[in-house]
Amino acid sequence: MAQVLAYAGVNQAELARRIGASAGFVSDVLRGVKRPGVEMLMGLREAFGVSVDWLLSGEGTMTGGAGIRHDLFRAIRLQIAVARSAVMEQDATARALLLLIKEGQLAAATEDTAFKELLDRVAPEDGDLDLAVELYNGHQWATDPISQRRNLLAAAVAHFEARKPVDRLAALTGADANAPLVQVNTGKGQRVAGRDFHEHSRRKR
Structure with a gap:
């Protein structure tokens, strides 16, 4: 259902209006509280061209095309x-x-x-090929090639962003790893090493 919203480019209220359902019921379905009935499934197919088989099983593609098994x-x-x-x-x-x-x-x-x-x-494991299959199956519904490629790139970037190495100390302290500043107590006052270094470099220029 969330993918249908993204595909159609509408909010929950507009989706509910187009298929003749209440906004509250659509919200409950999206949250997994209620299950959609036949009327809702048929409404989604008629309003947005979505495959009922795909809605029920997740197999194939959103619009009924055959995906990669x-x-x-x-x-x-x-x-x-x-x-x-x-x-x-x-x-x-x-x-x-x-x-x-x-x-x-x-x-x-x-x-x-x-x-x-x-x-x-x-035949060693190749996670990138598995990712390619998932992205292919998940984005076949886009009819506009430019939007399709943009969405594919965004999904690929998000996949690797979520898996890149994490600086656990920075995550724990909330520090900005890209602009680290080290405070040094010298006895005559406090200096921020990173800032002092850059300021000194600028004065020399």
């Missing part, structure tokens, strides 16, 4: 890695695994650590 995408990446190793590098373990895949006997590979070690070596 994450499980299938991962399987494809792994099979490419195994095929490359078996054909290009003539790796015996990869060739054995390739044979098991062809014969539909992958269950036999689950207990063999050699296969796990092979996959860890040839």
Whole structure:
């Protein structure tokens, strides 16, 4: 529902008006207090072109297009890695695994650590590719290419901003890590080292 609001560019009251529901009910649905009924789902589809299947299950895309299946995408990446190793590098373990895949006997590979070690070596985890799939599925609804790219960039930046290393001491004290000032007691008074240094540098210029 929150994504529908962002997609439509309306507030809760306007969304409620367009689908013929009360603003209070829409607010309750957004907060998870109440579940939308058939009339609300159909109203969303008619007013905003939103897929009812997507609203109910989260599968596919907001407007009903087929998204990338994450499980299938991962399987494809792994099979490419195994095929490359078996054909290009003539790796015996990869060739054995390739044979098991062809014969539909992958269950036999689950207990063999050699296969796990092979996959860890040839197909390391790539969080950026997983993120690309999530962003693709989550932003297919945008019809304006400029807005779509802007939203994709904002989502990617927000993803990494939330995961970048944190200066825990600065977070604890509330200090600004970008402009640190160190107060030094010299006995003749107090000096702020960072500011004194910059002021001294300016006077020398």
